[in-house]
Amino acid sequence: MENTHPGHLFYQDQLRQKVETLENLGKIIAIDLDSHDFEIADELLSAGKRLRARHPEARLWCERIGYDAVFALGAGELSLIAK
Numbered sequence: 001m002e003n004t005h006p007g008h009l010f011y012q013d014q015l016r017q018k019v020e021t022l023e024n025l026g027k028i029i030a031i032d033l034d035s036h037d038f039e040i041a042d043e044l045l046s047a048g049k050r051l052r053a054r055h056p057e058a059r060l061w062c063e064r065i066g067y068d069a070v071f072a073l074g075a076g077e078l079s080l081i082a083k
Contacts, residue, residue, distance in 0.1 A: 006033060006061075007031055007033055007061025007062075007063075008061065008063065010031060010033075010036060010061075011029065011031060011061070011063050014036070015029065015031070015038065019038075019040060020065055020066055024040055024065045024066075025065055025066040026064060026065065026066060026067065027040050027041060027042055027047075027064070027065050028040070028041055028042070028043060028044045028046075028047045028062055028063070028064055028070065029047065029062065029063050029065055030048045030051045030060050030061070030062045031051075031060065031061045031062070031063075032051055032055045032058040032059065032060065033058075033059040033060070033061055034055075034058065034059060035055055035058070037051065037054060037055060037058075038051065039051040039054075040065070044062055044070065047062065048060055048062070
């Protein structure tokens with residue numbers, strides 16, 4: 001099933017080519033759904049807090065750069081997305 005959330009679509013269409021580098025692989029990107037500003041950090045809370053410092057009312061969407069999910073639950077594993 002394809003992810004059609006506006007935050008995911010914005011990431012795929014506007015940000016992925018810019019931020020998906022070896023340096024950022026595995027990091028978290030938090031995106032403000034209204035302003036489209038974003039923050040990249042090693043951890044989810046860090047990215048969200050830094051973005052909320054600039055946009056206190058931000059509606060956030062987060063992705064793990066280069067992967068198909070932010071977290072894996074149970075015995076699941078994160079899968080690297082092929083370019």
